[in-house]
Amino acid sequence: MAKNVEPVYYGDYLQLEQLLGAQQPHSPRYGDEAHEETLFIIVHQVYELWFKQVLHELRSIYGLFAQPQLADESLALVGHRLRRVLTIQELMNQQVQVIETMTPQEFLAFRDYLVPASGFQSIQFKELEILLGLNRQRRIAFDQQSFYNRLNDHDRAYLENLEAQPSLFDRVDDWLARMPFLRFQDFSFWSLYQQAVNDMLDADSETVRNNATLTDAEQQQELKGIAETRENFAALFDQQRYQQLRDSGAVQLSQPAMLSALFISLYREEPVFHLPFQVITSLAEVDEKLTIWRYKHAMMVQRMLGSKIGTGGSSGHDYLRKTTESNRVFKDFFSMATYLLPKSAMPVLPQQVKRALGFYFSHQTQ
C-alpha cells in the first residue's frame, strides 16, 4: 500500500462542513422553530447514509453473481458482505425507536410544512427494493398506479432504467438454476423424496382427522390446506403446473432454481453446500429484516398519525401495512420449509453422489 503524500485533516476528509451544514429545518420559515424537526432531519439523513452503504454492498454482490461461474472465494465474499448488510439492517430496525421519542403532537408542529414530500420519494429506498427484485408487477395496486407519478423526471428515468435491468433476485435465480447436481446420473433422488414428503402429508392429514378438538368445518379447512400443499409440491416436478404457479404469483423462483434451493437446504451439511446454504439463508434474512423495518415503520406511523392520510397521498398506515405483507422478494426461501423433512426421513445419497459433494481431501485416502 502506498504512503499518503499529503497530511489529512479529520474534518476535511469527512467533509464535515458539508455534512453538518445540511440540517436546515423549515419551521423557522413559518414561525417558531419546531424543536423536533432537527431530530426528524438527522434520523432521515442517517437512514439515507445507511441505504447508501447497503446499496454499495448489494451492488458488489450483484456484480459477483453476474460472473458466469461463481467461484467459492467469490461466494465466501458474497456471504461476508451479506452479513454486513444484515448488521446494518439490524441497526436500521432499532433506529425506529429514536424517531419514536418524538410525540405525535411534536410532529404535528412541523408536519404541514413537509407536504407533499414523503418517504415515497426516497430514491435510495426504491433503488434498494428494485435492486433486490421488487418490480412494478409485484407492487400493490396503489403503487402500480402512482409509483412514478410522485417522482421528478430525473428520478423517474433513473428508477425506470433500473427496473429494466435484471435484479439480484434474477441473478440468484440464474445461479441456482445452473447448479449441476440436479442432473446426477442414475439417481432417483427426486422420486424418493416425493414419496417421503407425501408420507409426511399423509401423516398430517391423519393427525387432523384424529383431532377431536376441531369442528367439522375446521377439519375440512385444514385438510383443504394440506391438499393444496400436496398440489403445490407436485407442481415442483411438473414444468407446466409450475409455470401456472409462477404466473399466478404463488412462487417467484424458476423451477430449477427452486429445486436447487431445496436440495441445498435438505443436504446443507454436505461440504459443497455450506457456502450456498449460508448465502440462501442470508438472502432470506435480508428479506426478513426489510419486512421487519416496514412493519416497525408502519406501527410508528400509526402511532404518529392514527388513520390520517400521508403527506405523499397514500392512506398512510393502511398502505404501509399492506406493503409489509406483500413486498417480499425472497419469500420462496421461506415457503420452501413446507417441504423440508427431518434428516432421518431423507433419502440416503448414493456413495458416488456423496463423494461428488464432499471436499476432495476428505476421500483422498479411500
Ligand code: HEM
Ligand atoms: C414521524 C415519522 C414518520 C412518519 C409519520 C412517516 C410516515 C409515512 C407515511 C404516511 C408514508 C406513506 C407515504 C405517504 O402517503 O406519505 C411513508 C412512507 C415511507 N417512509 Fe415514512 N414516516 C416517518 C419516518 C420515516 C423515516 C425515519 C424513514 C427513513 C428513511 C421513512 C421512510 C419511508 C419510506 C422509504 C417510505 C416509502 C415506503 C413504501 O413506499 O413502501 N419514514 N412514511
Ligand SMILES: N[C@@H](CC(=O)c1ccccc1NC=O)C(=O)O
Ligand atoms: N409521510 C409523512 C411525512 C414524512 O414522514 C416525511 C416527510 C418528508 C420527508 C420524509 C418523510 N419521512 C417518511 O415518510 C406524513 O404523512 O406525515
